[in-house]
Amino acid sequence: MPEQIPLMVDAATQELRQFTSDETIPRGQLSSALQVALTGLVTSDVSGVLASDTILQAIGKLQAQASGKVDKVAGKVLSSNDFTNDERVKLANIADQATKNATDAALRDRSTHTGTQPITSISGLEAQASAGVVAAIAMAQTFTSVPSTFQAWEIVVTQPHLRKMIWSSAQSKYVRAPWHPVGQAGYFLRSIPAGFLEVRADVVLQTADFPDLAEYLGVTDSTFVLDEARGEFIRNLDSGRGKDVGRVVGSPQGDAARLLSGAITSTAAAGGIWLGTEGGVGALKSRVASTPVATLTSSATATRGGGIGLDSSLVWPTADEFRVTNLAYRFAVTY
Template sequence: MYKTIYTALGLALVSQAVSQQRTIEITHFAVGDGSGNSVQINESMRQLVREKYRSTVNRIFQDPENENRFTAEMIIPVTVAGFVIREIALFDRNGNMIIVGQTPEVYKPTLSEGVTQDSVYRIPFVVSNPEILQLNFDPNVVIATHQWIINTLTPATMFPGGTTGQVLKKKSNADGDTGWDDAGSADVFVNTIEEEQSLVADQLIVDLSQTTTHGAAVYINGDRITQKTGADGWQATSATRITLGKAYTGAKILIVQNEPLGTAPFPLAQNKNLADVPNKPLARQNLGVMSADEAKYNDCPPGTIVGLASPNIPPGYRLLKCNGAAYSRAVYADLFAAIGTYFGAGDGVTTFNVPEARGEYPRYADDGRGIDVGRVVGSKQGDAMRNITGTFEGNTDDGEAGKKGAFYNTGQGFLGANGASWGGVIGFDASRVVPTANEVRVRSIAVLACIRY
């Protein structure tokens, strides 16, 4: 069963847009191949399993019979190299994945395979409040033809530098990581990597996730096929891609890269601050560290209040002092999306306020419990104490013993039960027993209140 769903992040952004009367601008469409296998989508996804192509949304149009139903459209030019499409997604202008879906396994052919038309992909989706969508498109965006690029652009004009006899080389498997070097020089490290993928109908091109050598052995359902031209062979068409001589529908392909030195790991080849690591996500996984984007959503979310045992925020931490100051809604978009104008609307247009927590005690929101009724997040509350009343038993000046006078001072004595005044003044001074101040408070320790942005 194939479907599209809102991500948890997408639902949160839609909910915020509705509640805060803001808009969501969907700008980009992406497709991927699921790293060679079928994809099981879920709400926690923030990126495709393996993205193969991304572009601006060509258009979003509304269903004429249902104002809440929209369809986003993307065009993949025929000049883009072929790959299998198993997953699709929509992103907003901040790069947040709003909608993700799975598709039938379809091979996207290329110009060299006899196809002459661009590929068009569409995602239908439903929005309960159409007013939150902001649809902006640039009519001046055009796609240069494959022939124009070949006739007009050369490596020398696009990548200046180098000397006579040098050629443009890939430094790593990352897109755009190239440089000029001598034609005969090469940095080669050999290690065994086995990668298995599922082949679909008409698939000839297979992309590898990682390569460490120019040599590889290819097996189809356990049978090895040789590197040669013709229907029964395969060819290496780039450092990370092989092309089969024929399609093997439904088969499993296993690509085994050589390992003449055993399983001993090799060190980094160059001192480039890890820029020469071809598979950075896998490297972070092996090291047990997160990327900046992963850390953004895995330490604590924007809007979290923390206390520091220091007067200043250490460098490098995404924290702001809770001093009631106004900040830009655009620069601190994640924090604004989390707290909105709960603690102040700033100038009402471009800024918002963080909480003012200096000298204050925090109190958790009642949230329907019924103890601190009527309070909402961000509301302030003054100091107070419970009322103290009582009675005093003694003789009043009317001569009657045992009358009870109300226990409060009139400024001139106390009142008797029958209204007659009772002579004498009773003094009360709490400072003789407990510490006193100009406020009601508990014991405390001062820390610096900060908020995560």
């Protein structure tokens, strides 16, 4: 390697001369020398240094590469992902133990919510809830008499007996709830529960005690009795069919039967008239065996009399009333 000789510009003569070891370079001369040496330095080329590069080109590349470096910090690593200041601020604002890894649907699901929320924070909920609470309170209240003005859509009246009533906008008054009707009749296998009366005519009812039933039946007096249904069969109203004509609701009907008929034959033979020789048909029968009662040629009487008898048990079972097969239960009506 050729020997390198340090040079400097003489301050007095302004001529280039060799720099000796005991001399110092003035600061201004050093700065000027560096400016001259670095004239044409390019610091934008970040490509790798090549063997063919001049010193000035190599310095420029190294300086360009060094300007984009990131200093190594203990405990941290480098990655290809950029992390901006805005992202850092956003992340810093997330509270500890905040919800994470949940979908929008899960976050909107009310079943996953905890804590409380003021009712005023939900638009319109307070007014709606207040109206609903007022209506619920009114429905929970009971009345000793039927109010004449609207209180709630459904109320309970306790006097003179328990009644569930609803407000009828068409009639502008309270009427019996359709699920708690008055005048609905039915059977009970054993005892009759509260809210029902057995349909019988031997009990006098006070209109004041059963106002809805009295109104349903059209009662105008202070007392009334129900129809007598004990021991009776209930028959559906004809309603224009023509099978059981002339009937109105609640009308009684006595017992009756189809026409009962029968016949017995007589036989004429030589020497007289004989009765019952061929038995009877239907409900009729002969009382004795073949017996002559008279002759065709003589007025002499027979030694034994004949007869005809009627016995319906020969056709059907008999009792002191006409009836069908049946079961005995208790018939009652709602009041």
